[in-house]
Amino acid sequence: MPKSIYRIVTRGSDGGIQTRDFDQADPILKMHTQLGVDDCSTDLALRGMPVFRGLVGPMPEGKHIVRYESPEVFESLTKEWGSESNSERKARRRSAK
Numbered sequence: 001m002p003k004s005i006y007r008i009v010t011r012g013s014d015g016g017i018q019t020r021d022f023d024q025a026d027p028i029l030k031m032h033t034q035l036g037v038d039d040c041s042t043d044l045a046l047r048g049m050p051v052f053r054g055l056v057g058p059m060p061e062g063k064h065i066v067r068y069e070s071p072e073v074f075e076s077l078t079k080e081w082g083s084e085s086n087s088e089r090k091a092r093r094r095s096a097k
Helices: 026-031 071-083 086-096
Strands: 005-011 017-022 034-037 050-052 056-061 065-069
Touching: 005 071, 017 026, 026 050, 050 056, 065 071
Parallel strands: 005 065
Antiparallel strands: 005 017, 034 050, 056 065
């Protein structure tokens, strides 16, 4: 099933994470230039999704959400994820199920 929500994750002026959801890509196209489409994702539902200048993505987030992050958010969340121990990741995964 195709992704039906486009989620943009950025950092606010207060340093917190800000999330905006869109039902379609058109509003995002008014804020960011489309560079092309994803043609190599291992998640087949992401293939054909737009790739935007200034955003990292597309990334899957659940069954119906395609996620894009600002480079700063992507870097900071990746560093947080990388600094977690394997046991913390496994515990979080178990609790999310």
